Amino acid sequence: MGAALAFQSVTKRFRNGRVALNDVSWSIQKGAHACLLGPNGAGKSTSVRILEGALRPTAGSAELLGEPVDGPGYAAARLRTGVVPQGPGMYADLTAGEYLRIAAELYGVSPARAIATFGLRDHARTRMAELSGGFQRRVTLAAAFVAEPELLVLDEPTVGLDPKAAHEVHQYLREVMVGRTVLLCTHNLAEAEALCDEVVILQAGQVIVQGRLEDLRRGARSRLRLTAAQGPQALVACLDGIGPARVEGRSVLLEVANPEAEAPRLLRRLLAAGVDVFECTPVQATLEDVFLEAVR
């Protein structure tokens, strides 16, 4: 299976001298659900802009569905790609139906199926700016999905939505992502973890992590969650010298090389010291742990 998206030594330098991407190389295989993570200014939106064909790399090459973004086959590849933009403004003088018809005509298809899939039939005559946030986002999803593309590029699809609307968008995404390659660009690590199985982390215009989420979790530092009747501060005092410990709520997260082997010894030591431990659980690394460790 070939790469659906590929950046090869891509550098993007703007006219003001700012370098958004610095010799970046990463790729996503066809069929993968990958997330593009990174702090603000890491180069995520620039990457999406390059894939959209709106920005041109200063050096290197980027490919969309196997076609270089500056090549003759790009236009056809772009027609097989749907893009959900980040927090777009809505037209006050176009209805949802009119916008979706424009999108559909550009892709050379009918908007009927996308309108039905995203439950927009009753709102097709409503001006876009008058729709609720959730419905506005559904319109952008429907426009991206209108041609049932092979590849979906989602740039912060739930940013600015209330939890209910975000949940609704997630449900739609789960449905439409099946059988498609997806690149999800997000700040929401829980969203990324729920929807994706591959991760690319950018920082200051460079790739610092790329891999399968499962592998990255396994490679992350193992930890034990400990909770004691005396509270987290008493635990931290007793754990001094064993490994890096961090208070999280009423518990302490302790980094250890081998949780299963070290937990019994640790428990004996804590109980002997008079600390009444009532919880000791190995903790699997989350995407947040992987991310924080990477960008530390």
Added chain:
Amino acid sequence: MNRPLLVRPRLSRPVRVLLFRKELRQFLRSRTALLTGLLLPALIMVIAPVVQLIAASASPTQRGAVPSGVPGMAGLDHLSDLFLYFTFPLFFVLGGLMTPSLAATHTVISERERRSIELLVALPVSVRDILTAKMAANLLVAGVTLLPLFVVDSIAVLLLTDAGPLYLAAALLLVLSSLAASIGISLLLALLARDFRTANNLNGFFVVPAMIMTGLCVTLVPGLWRFVVLSVLMLALGGLAYLIAVRWLTFERYLT
């Protein structure tokens, strides 16, 4: 990177037609855009010139105090001639340049300021397609607005002065050249301005060199030649603005 990224020959024509229709539809639904697009041109192209002609024809002396020794003033000793050859070119240039630029402020700047441009960029279109469609829509709106106003001017000129069809042809050439020049200026405006306030300031700023050129032309070039020379200069100014926009600023600036 051998080919220009933003040009997609196979898709360009239907895409631009589709976007052009969208722009027109939006323009016609926007009251602010319509009012701005109609009121100012009406004031510049009809009200001010026709009032001048009526005043000149009603004047008992019918003569103005014309300075001698200025090439552009030679033979303009009749008050209506002075208006026809001295102030009318200023109105025609101003109308031709300002009307599309004001329309561009609404269609281009508002789209960027409200971030609805993101909806378009997410679709399979290039920034060049988007801006080309917007400029074409602005030009059409400006043309449809200005040409009927020019017809009103023409009737007034034929009824109230001795000028004939040759004068009107030269004046029309100037209006059309200014309209054409406005494409480059509107594009420059679209790439430089990020909000309405900057756009309005830049609109005023861009008109200054055109007004200086017009002032020099009407003063130095005699007879109908001033319209021809001014038309060429307008086209050169528009071409220069277009080159600066495309080569130096580039379409990427619209999104960054």
